[in-house]
Amino acid sequence: MTAPIHGRLDRDFHLVEADAALEGLHLRAGGAAGGVIAVPQIATIARLARRLGIVVSRGVIAADEDADLELWVRAEPAGEGVAIAIAGWAERPAASAFPATTIDREHDFIRASADWLWETDEALKLTALSPGVVASRESMLGQPLTKLVTLAENDSGILPILDAIATQRRFDDQEGELRDGGGLVRLSAVPIFDAAGRFAGFRGAAVGLALSPSPALAAAPGDGVDTDAAQADAFGRRLDAALRQPLDRIISGAEHIRAQVDGPLRRDYANYAADIAAAGRHLLALVDDLVDLQAIERPDFAPAIERLDLVDVTRRAAGLLGVKAADADVRIDRPASDEALPAQGDFRRALQVLVNIIGNAVRHSPAGGSVWLRCERQGQYAVVTVADQGRGIDPADHARIFEKFERLQPGDGAGTGVGLYIARRLARAMGGDLTVESAPGQGARFIFTLPAV
Incomplete structure (x- = not known):
């Protein structure tokens, strides 16, 4: 075939429009009329295009009964769905032993x-x-x-x-x-x-x-280099690398199964895959926290201080948590686009602090609730206040929540118990602070400060 073949997928990757050739291939692959696209290679490219928000063109080989098809698939995000165009539709004998x-x-x-x-x-x-x-x-x-x-x-x-x-x-x-x-x-x-x-x-x-053996690791005892700290740092980095890749692959594989990219799947199997992915993300978060913990407790830890716009950092943090908030039916009331709040700090570390406390606020807010983000200057400090409508925190526990491996509700299945400890250490390392104001039944207000410019 020389003329392009067209189709359209909706937001859930159902094949809602298709030329006859694509419709036939979809049905022969086990799909249902109007169902999720059943050709794995086309589904993968469509999902990639929508995730990246760009046009993706790839050559693929798709099985079609007793033959293989060489296809050039072009997927383009279109509204909430994806437009598909296929060129170079060429049939060749199936080869099971390439x-x-x-x-x-x-x-x-x-x-x-x-x-x-x-x-x-x-x-x-x-x-x-x-x-x-x-x-x-x-x-x-x-x-x-x-x-x-x-x-x-x-x-x-x-x-x-x-x-x-x-x-x-x-x-x-x-x-x-x-x-x-x-x-x-x-x-x-x-x-x-x-x-x-x-x-x-x-x-x-x-x-x-930096993961390669450094002079610090090779130094002999007594030459002024803290070899224990250097070796602990290298071990932490190697541990991070060793665990992160297997966990990434577990999460990716589980999400691939959950999304039914390769075709329809029993609902309970898809749910099992979702549970595996969630557990993998929890372990990955623990790895992140342990690596951060090891880094910030080193005596020579020092964030890179630069001029930044704390309102911009706050909006970015809220944007990163937009999907999580939508899934929890929680609204994030973020600062207006014309606001600005100059401050001094490490952009990446400030973003880390805000993602932590905004994420906690979303997690502890009820469905239909809101999280408010307010940015203002107070004297010599730039201040971000994150307020939620959660169950609140007893004043007797205010100091405890900033301690390592402390969780007020160990059975809630969320968090690793070091996030707030790390966030406060980072805030103070940048010349600011992280505090809380709360009472049972009145939600919580976390206040993050950095030196103002």
């Missing part, structure tokens, strides 16, 4: 020791990025890789990634520096190819060079 590619095995190898993962299209624009690499991961997707990392030449004066593009091979030694001051990294990647064998981008991993 030679196994080494690409996936190579990617599994390089990601095993990675700190974070990334993926690009053929123009080296980011299509995937691990959470936590930058403050606003969503704004980085669709941007060139070089906007995330400043690439460095090797000893021969070349960029390994450019040589890899020219030869369409794997590379392991591209060094660079995160542009947000996140430090030096080494990038590795394997090439991605479309169904026609054309280069379609890179799937890669990154390792922070």
